[in-house]
Amino acid sequence: MRRFQALLYLTLLVSLPAFAQIGGGFPLHGSLESNSLYNFDQDSPYKGFHSNNYLKLDYSSGRFSAGLQGEWYPSPMPGYDTGLKGWSLPVKYVSWTDSNWSVRAGDFFEQIGSGILLRSWEDRSLGLRNGIGGLLLKGHLPVQGLSLTLLSGVPASTSAQWGYSSSIVSAADLSLILPFGLSLGGAVLHRYEWAPEADLSLLLGKEAPRSVLMHSFRAGFSADSFQVNAEYVGKSPDFTAVRQNGASDTYSLERGMAFYADISWSIGGLSLSASGRYLDNMAMRAYRTLGTIAPSNTLNYLPALCQQQTYMLACLNPYETLSEGEWGLRGDAYYHFARGSVIGGRYGMTLHVGGSWINGLAKVLPRRDKDHLAYRDLNIELSRKWTRSLITKLFVSIQENSPTHGNRNATEAQNVFVLEGQYNFTHKMSLRTELQYLYSQERERDWMAALVEFGIAPNWSFTVSDMYNHGSSQEHYWNVSASWTKDTFKCILGYGRNREGMVCSGGVCRWQPEYTGIFLRLQYAL
C-alpha cells in the first residue's frame, strides 16, 4: 500500500509541469496544491514523511457548473488534525446560476453578515474546512435591493467516518440595500443535533437541548468616504464549558449574545477605522463534544480583534479569542504623506498606527469580580520609498497578553522592533532584508531574527532566515529555501527547523510541534 501511495505521489509531482504545458479549450479549471515534509528529528512523534495534498476541479458550461475537491493525507503534516488521514472528497457540487438566482446542491461555503452567525470557509494553513453539505439558494427578490439566501445541510466533520457531523444546519438571510447608502439585514440559523453526546446531559444534570437557534440584525450606512456597520447576534440556550484554569470546568446552559460595530472614515491622506465587539457564549459548534474540538468543528467566525501580525517575532505569541466572553476595541489610522511633499519626499511615505484592547468578561473569569485585561497591543509602522530602488520600513509592536485571558494577574509583555529594507538592483533583481528584535522579561525572554531574500523576477526567489532565542534557551530556528515560479506554477523547496507554537489565522489556532526537515510546497492553478 505504501509503495502504491508513494508511486501515486511521484506521479502527481512529475505530472505537474505537464499541466503547465498543455493547451486546449475545455471549460475545466482548478488547482493543485501539495505540501510535504520529511522530519529528520528521530525523537519526534512526528518523524518521517508527512504530506497534505489538495486537488480541486471545476467544470462550467453556460449557467451550469460542477466541481470536486479531492484531498489526500498519507500522513497529515505535524500539528494537523489526525482525523484527516487518508483520502477524501470533501467538496462535490452541482450548481446553476442565472442573472437573479443561483442554486447549489452538494458542499458549499457561505458567510452571513460578518460571520458571527455563520461562516463556513477553508483555510489550509490550519487544516480547517467547515463546508456544509446540502442545498444553497441565493437570489434577488422582485423588490429593488432585496436579496435572499436560504441554506440547509450537514456540516463537515473530520472525526466522523462519513465526513459529516450528526447535525443539520438551516439558515435564512434577508438583505436590503436602501437609497442614500443605507442597508439592513436579518438572519436566523437553526442547528439540530440528532445524536448528541450522552455525557453532555450527564454533566449538565439535565437534558441538553438538541436544537439551538441564532438570530441576527445588521445595519449599515455608507457615504463617499464614511462607512459604519453594526450587527447584533443572539443565541438560544446552548451547552457551554467555562475554563477553570486547573480546576474542573463548569458546565451550564446559557444564552449567547454578540454585538459588533465598525466605522471607517477618510479625508485627504488620512484614513481612520475603529471596531468594537462584545461576545458572550458565542462559540457555535457543528456538534458539541467533550473531547478535543477539531479546528473544523465551528459554524461561526470569531477572529481575534487585534492586528494579524506577519513578522516572525511579532507573531510568536498570538492572542486567541475567548469565545465564552470578552469585549474589545480596535483602532487604526493611516496617513499617506503625499509624493512631493516636504515629509513625503519624492516617492511618498505611509504611517500606520494601530492598537487594540481586549478584556475577558468577569462571568467567565472565576477569580475576578469585574472584567479584566486579556490582551492589548500598540503597533506603529512607517514605510518610505527613498529612491526608485530603495524602500525601508520601521515597525514597532508593543504587546501584553494574559495567558489566562485575565483570570490571573500575570501577563506577558513583549516589545518587537523590526527594520526592513528592500533594494532593487535592476528591474528584475532585488534584495530584501529584515532585522528583528524582541525584548521581553517573561517566558523565553529576548529573541532576535534576521531574514535575507534575493529575488530574480519572474521566476526565482531565495530566502535565508534565522530566529535565535538568546534570552534563555539559546536555540536557533533557521530556514533556507528556494522558490521557482512559472505563471501559476510555484515550487518552494526548503530545509529548516521549525519552532513549536501556535499557528493562528483569524480566530482559529492550531498547535504546531517542533520539527527539523526538508519541506516541499507545490501549487498550480489550472
Next chain:
Amino acid sequence: MKRTLLILFLIGALPLGLNAQKIPAVNLHDKEGKEVATASLIDGQQPFAITFWASWCKFCIEELEALTDQAPDWKKPLRIYAICIDDSRSVSCARAMAAGSGWPATILYDSNSDLARALGVSSIPHVFVFDKSGILSYSHVGYIPGDEDTLVEKLQGLQ
C-alpha cells in the same frame, strides 16, 4: 471507492487544457457594500486584471505600490481590480489602508474568498488578466519585484 474516484479525476485532468476559462460568476462588494457581479467587469471593450490582496499581505501591498509608481507612465489607463480578501477581522482596516493609497485600481471586497476559491487561489498575491470578453489570458502567483512589468505588458498587449 473514494481512492478510485480521486485517481480517476487526477488522470482525467492530465490531458485537459484550461485556456478557455471565463471569470466565474460570483458577487463581490464595493466599498459602499453594494453587490458587484463579476460579469459586470466585462465591458466587451477593454481587457482587465484582477489581483487578490489583503491588509496583512506585504507582497500584495508591494505589488500595488509598484503599479502606483508605474501608472504615470502608462499611455492610457489600465483596468485593474484589487480584490480584497480580508475577512471581518481586518476588513475595516483594509478599507482605511486602501482609502488614501492612490493605487491605480478599483477596490472590491471578497470577504469569504468566494471568487478566490472559484479561481483556485491558494496563496496571495495572485493576478489574473482577462481579455475584453472575460476569457482568462494570463495568471501569475506570488510577487517578486519586477513582476508588475509583466502584468502591465500582458494588459497592454490585449488592448
